Every structure is written in structure tokens, then in C-alpha cells.
Amino acid sequence: MRHRLKDVAERAGVSVKTVSNVVNGYVHVRPDTRARVEEAIAELNYRPNLSARNLRKGRTGVIALAVPELDIPYFAELARHVVSAAAVHGWTVLIDQTGGGPEQERVAAAGIGDHMIDGLIFSPLALTADDLANLDGMPMVLLGERVDHGPADHVAIDNVAAAREITAHLIGLGRRRIAAIGSQRTPEGASARLRLAGYTAALAEAGIGYDEALVASASAWHRADGAAAVRHLLTSGVRPDAVFCFNDTLALGALRALHEAGLRVPDDVAVAGFDDIEDGRFSVPTLTTIAPDKERIAKLAVELLAGRLAGDRDAPPRELQAPYRLTPRESTAPGPRPPR
Amino acid sequence: MRHRLKDVAERAGVSVKTVSNVVNGYVHVRPDTRARVEEAIAELNYRPNLSARNLRKGRTGVIALAVPELDIPYFAELARHVVSAAAVHGWTVLIDQTGGGPEQERVAAAGIGDHMIDGLIFSPLALTADDLANLDGMPMVLLGERVDHGPADHVAIDNVAAAREITAHLIGLGRRRIAAIGSQRTPEGASARLRLAGYTAALAEAGIGYDEALVASASAWHRADGAAAVRHLLTSGVRPDAVFCFNDTLALGALRALHEAGLRVPDDVAVAGFDDIEDGRFSVPTLTTIAPDKERIAKLAVELLAGRLAGDRDAPPRELQAPYRLTPRESTAPGPRPPR
DNA sequence: CCGTGTTTGTACAACGTTGTAAGCAACGTT
DNA sequence: AACGTTGCTTACAACGTTGTACAAACACGG
Numbered sequence: 001m002r003h004r005l006k007d008v009a010e011r012a013g014v015s016v017k018t019v020s021n022v023v024n025g026y027v028h029v030r031p032d033t034r035a036r037v038e039e040a041i042a043e044l045n046y047r048p049n050l051s052a053r054n055l056r057k058g059r060t061g062v063i064a065l066a067v068p069e070l071d072i073p074y075f076a077e078l079a080r081h082v083v084s085a086a087a088v089h090g091w092t093v094l095i096d097q098t099g100g101g102p103e104q105e106r107v108a109a110a111g112i113g114d115h116m117i118d119g120l121i122f123s124p125l126a127l128t129a130d131d132l133a134n135l136d137g138m139p140m141v142l143l144g145e146r147v148d149h150g151p152a153d154h155v156a157i158d159n160v161a162a163a164r165e166i167t168a169h170l171i172g173l174g175r176r177r178i179a180a181i182g183s184q185r186t187p188e189g190a191s192a193r194l195r196l197a198g199y200t201a202a203l204a205e206a207g208i209g210y211d212e213a214l215v216a217s218a219s220a221w222h223r224a225d226g227a228a229a230v231r232h233l234l235t236s237g238v239r240p241d242a243v244f245c246f247n248d249t250l251a252l253g254a255l256r257a258l259h260e261a262g263l264r265v266p267d268d269v270a271v272a273g274f275d276d277i278e279d280g281r282f283s284v285p286t287l288t289t290i291a292p293d294k295e296r297i298a299k300l301a302v303e304l305l306a307g308r309l310a311g312d313r314d315a316p317p318r319e320l321q322a323p324y325r326l327t328p329r330e331s332t333a334p335g336p337r338p339p340r
Numbered sequence: 341m342r343h344r345l346k347d348v349a350e351r352a353g354v355s356v357k358t359v360s361n362v363v364n365g366y367v368h369v370r371p372d373t374r375a376r377v378e379e380a381i382a383e384l385n386y387r388p389n390l391s392a393r394n395l396r397k398g399r400t401g402v403i404a405l406a407v408p409e410l411d412i413p414y415f416a417e418l419a420r421h422v423v424s425a426a427a428v429h430g431w432t433v434l435i436d437q438t439g440g441g442p443e444q445e446r447v448a449a450a451g452i453g454d455h456m457i458d459g460l461i462f463s464p465l466a467l468t469a470d471d472l473a474n475l476d477g478m479p480m481v482l483l484g485e486r487v488d489h490g491p492a493d494h495v496a497i498d499n500v501a502a503a504r505e506i507t508a509h510l511i512g513l514g515r516r517r518i519a520a521i522g523s524q525r526t527p528e529g530a531s532a533r534l535r536l537a538g539y540t541a542a543l544a545e546a547g548i549g550y551d552e553a554l555v556a557s558a559s560a561w562h563r564a565d566g567a568a569a570v571r572h573l574l575t576s577g578v579r580p581d582a583v584f585c586f587n588d589t590l591a592l593g594a595l596r597a598l599h600e601a602g603l604r605v606p607d608d609v610a611v612a613g614f615d616d617i618e619d620g621r622f623s624v625p626t627l628t629t630i631a632p633d634k635e636r637i638a639k640l641a642v643e644l645l646a647g648r649l650a651g652d653r654d655a656p657p658r659e660l661q662a663p664y665r666l667t668p669r670e671s672t673a674p675g676p677r678p679p680r
Numbered sequence: 681c682c683g684t685g686t687t688t689g690t691a692c693a694a695c696g697t698t699g700t701a702a703g704c705a706a707c708g709t710t
Numbered sequence: 711a712a713c714g715t716t717g718c719t720t721a722c723a724a725c726g727t728t729g730t731a732c733a734a735a736c737a738c739g740g
Contacts, residue, residue, distance in 0.1 A: 004726060015690050020728060028687055050456040051400060052726035054391040055695050070419050071618065076411040083410070083437050095435045097423050116390040223622040256622045278411065282563040282596045284624050344696060355720045360698060368718055392696035395725050687736070703720070
């Protein structure tokens with residue numbers, strides 16, 4: 001059976017509140033009283049009922065992290081960092097899988113408001129600012145691409161700059177026919193838009209003409225989509241000498257499809273990704289990518305949330321940028337052969 | 341501001357309990373009353389306070405899933421299925437990262453007992469049965485390898501049979517010097533022990549002698565450990581013609597290390613894994629593996645938990661087996677070259 | 681020895697919800 | 711016309727905790 005403060009109090013011969021004081025580390029409790037209470041707590045293996053505590057305090061000590069899919073490595077890695085960062089503040093993280101669709105994300109954003117949660121870290125794929133209105137003042141931090149003029153705090157890396165940098169890296173290798181994979185038609189694909197913008201900017205800087213035929217769209221950003229996009233390019237007669245994929249899973253799919261087509265990477269086609277997931281460090285060949293500082297992103301997000309919870313609910317939304325690093329690996333290694 | 345039942349009641353001109361009845365779908369509410377209440381709910385954007393509801397009901401509607409690490413793909417994929425299966429029962433899943441160490445797992449198992457949770461699905465790496473004593477009757481389902489004589493329900497696949505089957509598959513390809521990667525010295529490595537047992541059984545059946553030198557241990561089961569194990573084998577002069585890795589991430593690391601050593605897979609060395617993670621379907625070459633039915637594992641676990649919660653807390657622990665399938669891919673393809 | 685201030689403990693109410701018991705109509709039956 | 715029945719609604723208490731207000735015990739200086 002489960003014991004309550006009252007049981008402990010009776011056993012220790014004190015009032016309920018005194019036990020509560022001991023549990024909460026209140027200072028003015030005589031050492032011998034404290035000892036008696038602690039003994040009773042140990043004997044009964046007492047644990048506070050968090051529902052009751054939460055009800056009383058109006059806080060739950062739980063924050064939610066809403067991501068599109070957990071088995072997309074980028075989000076799993078991010079989740080790990082968020083859990084760690086939240087633990088520093090004594091918070092538990094409830095991880096919510098939205099599925100990425102606009103309707104599901106709306107449900108997540110709204111339905112999660114059913115209390116039990118002090119704040120929300122949200123990595124939206126399809127959601128726009130308007131969908132986030134009815135949160136009733138629950139503190140929220142958005143990750144990833146900016147939801148334009150959103151009412152919430154925001155943490156991201158500079159997507160345009162990063163995409164430009166990695167595209168420039170490909171150009172620096174002497175590649176000229178650089179395909180881009182992951183573009184999205186839908187108005188929701190904010191990431192895609194920003195990364196495409198960086199890609200075109202780099203081309204323009206280098207004086208390379210933009211070729212519509214080199215840009216392949218991908219509805220989702222899974223391995224299968226990357227593979228499909230490459231196959232589509234090749235069967236339509238396009239022969240790129242480099243491929244910039246808008247994330248690493250797309251790139252891993254692309255590697256696969258290029259391999260199946262008998263093309264060598266990086267000799268025939270250089271490949272670059274985005275996100276720096278663990279897989280890309282062990283793939284054959286290893287994957288050149290943009291490595292966002294995920295740990296820092298998580299830390300910043302949690303701290304923004306902590307700030308809101310600590311008081312300034314009504315401060316204007318803040319936009320923070322996390323650092324990233326271009327990380328060249330075998331898939332864009334120069335020279336005729338990758339270094340064994 | 342947040343609204344309460346009382347606010348809705350005042351606005352609709354009824355009692356608090358009537359509003360509660362409407363919210364909970366109680367039948368005997370006159371249609372016009374119901375309409376008035378629902379209107380008031382909508383106007384105020386009322387959401388029930390779950391802490392209060394939980395306190396009153398003694399249930400939280402939340403179950404926990406404790407896994408060693410979220411960014412191990414197998415656990416991420418499993419988590420997705422558990423979340424889906426739990427949603428069917430109206431439960432939210434709190435995902436807990438234990439880190440896999442014995443001490444951390446003990447903390448997870450015990451500390452999670454601080455209410456807020458109706459039950460626990462636990463995938464222990466290092467924990468033994470004794471560590472699970474102080475759960476105070478909280479229903480728990482264990483995933484993965486059996487914690488011997490544990491007091492809890494249990495869902496797993498037949499590891500020995502699966503390992504034997506995939507080893508036999510390698511033998512069937514004509515391979516004779518089959519390395520095993522992932523063995524563990526520690527008493528905790530239950531999975532490792534079972535899979536090793538299947539490996540030796542298959543060798544024995546085929547009349548192949550067991551060679552200690554072909555068995556490489558790995559403290560963790562990450563890609564880096566798989567790569568390190570292969571490098572270790574090769575530098576110590578061992579020349580296997582096949583490698584059975586105790587999970588897929590080890591195998592992906594092994595593929596990488598073999599590639600770096602200039603060995604071709606499957607021509608020179610066949611490689612097999614275990615778990616059927618998404619990566620293995622797109623790696624170069626694609627990975628032969630044992631595919632446990634993760635969806636079914638998750639479903640069974642949730643249903644066992646549901647059974648406990650519904651009543652029979654004291655029924656004897658049950659052991660359920662989930663199906664698996666041997667899934668041959670390129671990394672063990674027969675013939676001189678993998679199919680283009 | 682008294683007044684004053686500090687320490688230590690208590691009783692009570694409140695957080696927002698739902699189960700229980702009971703009240704009050706309106707109805708059809710005797 | 712009195713009587714259960716049924717349908718709908720309400721008041722009240724309880725879930726386990728903590729904040730507030732206060733009382734009792736104690737320490738100290740004048």
C-alpha cells in the first residue's frame with residue numbers, strides 16, 4: 001500500500017505539516033523531531049503524491065518536448081540533450097510525437113495544454129504562428145525554423161548561412177552541377193525554404209547559374225525520400241557532380257541510390273548533408289555535413305523556458321542563434337579516391 | 341488566465357457537478373443544459389486540470405517507458421510503437437532515459453515510483469531482479485532479456501533461437517570462420533549471453549568448432565564499439581569470413597571498419613546484425629538482420645500493463661514471446677558479387 | 681522576573697476535480 | 711389525488727499536499 005503524510009505523522013507523533021516541512025527541507029525543525037520523522041518516512045517507504053503536490057503548487061515539474069518523429073535520428077539526439085538539460089533544472093521531460101502533420105501538430109500544441117505540463121519545447125514541421133495562439137499563456141520555446149512573427153521564444157541555427165557555406169564547400173571542390181534535394185512545395189516547409197535560399201545564394205556568389213532541373217523535392221525527409229529523389233534525377237537524365245541534401249537522412253538515402261546506380265562517391269558525385277547525425281560518421285563513405293550544436297540548442301531552449309517560468313511571462317519573444325560547424329568528411333573528400 | 345469548472349458553472353448557470361458531468365459525458369443531462377454548458381466551455385476555452393483529476397481518481401493516465409538511450413535507433417523505434425500502442429488506451433507515455441548503468445537504472449526504477457505514473461515499461465540493460473523490489477506494487481512490464489525469476493511481466497523474442505538461426509544462415513552460405521561481436525563479460529549482459537548461446541549452438545549443430553579468438557567483446561553496443569571490435573580482430577591476425585554482430589549498430593560499425601581495412605562485404609566477409617533498424621535497410625551494403633516484431637512487442641507490453649491496471653495485480657508474472665523474422669539482405673548475399 | 685523576539689509546532693483552508701447521497705421536478709400509474 | 715418512478719440537478723465531502731495564521735515553548739537582555 002501507499003502511505004500518506006498522515007500515516008507518517010501518526011507514526012512519528014507529530015502533525016502532518018511538520019512531516020511536510022521535513023520532506024521539503026524547511027529549516028526550523030528540531031534535530032530530534034526531524035530524526036523521528038525521517039525514521040518514520042524510511043520505515044513506511046513514504047513517497048509524496050505528486051498529483052497532490054502539483055495541484056497544490058500549480059506546477060508539475062514536467063515539460064514537454066514535441067517532435068515530429070522520435071526515430072528520426074536528429075530528433076532522438078536532440079531529445080537526449082533536452083532531457084539532460086532539463087534534468088539540471090529538476091524537470092522531467094514528456095516526449096510527444098506529433099507525426100509532423102499540420103493537424104496532429106495542432107492537436108499536440110493545443111491538447112498538451114491540458115495541464116500536467118509547465119512548458120513546451122516544440123519542434124514544428126508544419127505549423128505556422130497562428131496555430132499556436134490558444135496556448136493560454138503556457139510558456140513555449142520553438143526549435144528549428146522560425147515560425148514567422150511567432151509569439152514564442154525561438155532557438156535555431158542560421159540555416160541560410162549554413163546551407164550557403166556547405167554549398168560553397170562543394171563549389172570549392174570544383175563541382176559545378178550541384179543538385180539540391182529536399183525542396184518542398186508546401187508553404188509549411190520553412191527549413192526547406194531557408195536551406196534552398198542558402199544554396200541559391202552560394203551559386204549566385206560563385207557565378208553559377210541556377211538550374212531548376214537540379215532541384216529535387218521530397219515530401220518527407222527520410223532515407224527513402226532521398227533515395228527516390230536521386231533515382232528520379234538520374235532517370236530524367238540529369239547528371240550532377242555533387243548533391244546537397246537538406247538533411248542527413250536524405251543524404252544517406254542518396255548515397256544508397258548513387259551506389260545502386262554504380263556511381264562512386266565522392267569521385268563521381270560528392271554528397272553533403274545537414275544535421276550531423278551519428279549514422280553519418282559511420283556510413284560508407286562518411287558524410288560531410290553541417291553540425292548544429294545540438295547540446296547548445298537544447299540548453300538554450302531549456303533556459304529560455306526556465307526564464308519564462310521564473311517570471312517574465314510577458315517579455316517580448318526572444319530569438320537565439322546556436323552555433324554550427326561545417327564538418328567535411330569522405331563524401332566530399334577531394335582527390336581521385338577517398339583516403340582509404 | 342486558466343478557467344475552472346466553477347467559472348464555467350457560473351457562466352452557464354448550473355452547478356459545478358453538472359459541468360463535470362458534461363465534460364465526462366455523463367448521460368443524464370438535458371440537451372439544452374448540455375448545450376448551454378458546452379457553449380460556456382467553448383467561450384472560456386476551458387480545459388480540465390489534470391493534476392486535480394488525477395488526485396481525485398488516483399490514476400494519472402501516464403505510463404513510463406524507461407530505455408537505456410533514446411538515440412539508439414532500436415529504442416527510438418520501439419518507443420514510437422509503444423507511444424502508438426499506449427495511445428489506443430488513452431495513455432500518455434513518459435519516456436525516461438536511464439543511461440543504461442546499473443545505478444542510473446535503479447534510480448529510474450525507484451524514483452519513478454513518485455507517482456505521476458500508473459505503470460512502467462522497462463527495458464533494462466544492467467538491472468537484475470532484486471533491483472526491482474521496491475516498486476510498491478506499481479505494475480511493470482519488462483522488455484528484452486529476461487531478468488531471471490523477476491517478479492514482473494515480460495515480453496521478448498526468443499533470442500537464442502534467433503541467434504542460432506542467423507548464425508545457421510551464415511553457415512549455409514559456406515562460411516566457416518564466423519566471428520561474434522558483442523559478447524560481454526559483465527554478469528548483466530543477459531542479451532549478450534543469450535545471443536552467444538544461439539551462436540555456439542548453431543556452430544555445434546554444424547560441427548564447427550568454437551574458436552575463442554573469433555569472439556570479440558564490446559562494452560557498449562554502439563557503432564564505434566563494433567568498428568573497434570573488428571579492428572581489434574583484424575590486428576590480432578584473425579581472418580573471419582563472416583561476422584555476426586549482436587545488434588545492428590555494432591554491425592554498421594563493423595561494416596565501416598571492414599571497409600577501411602579494404603575488405604569487401606559480403607565477398608570477403610559476410611555481416612549479420614540483429615534488431616532491424618532503419619539504417620540497415622539503406623547502408624552500403626544493406627544489412628542482413630533479425631527483425632523482431634517491434635510493433636507486436638510494444639502492443640503486448642501495453643496490453644499486459646493494461647491487464648494489471650484493470651485488476652489482477654497479484655496474478656503470477658507472465659512471459660510472452662513476440663515473433664521475429666530472419667531478413668537476409670546484401671551483406672550476406674551469396675555469389676561472387678552483391679546484386680548490382 | 682518580566683517583556684520581547686525567535687524558534688518550533690499546530691490547525692485550518694485551499695488547490696480543482698469527481699463520487700455519493702439526496703433533492704426536486706415531471707411523469708404515468710393506481 | 712396520492713404514489714412511486716424516472717430524469718436531471720445540486721450540495722457536500724474527499725483525494726494528499728502546502729501556505730497562512732497562530733499558539734506554545736524557549737532564549738535573552740534589562
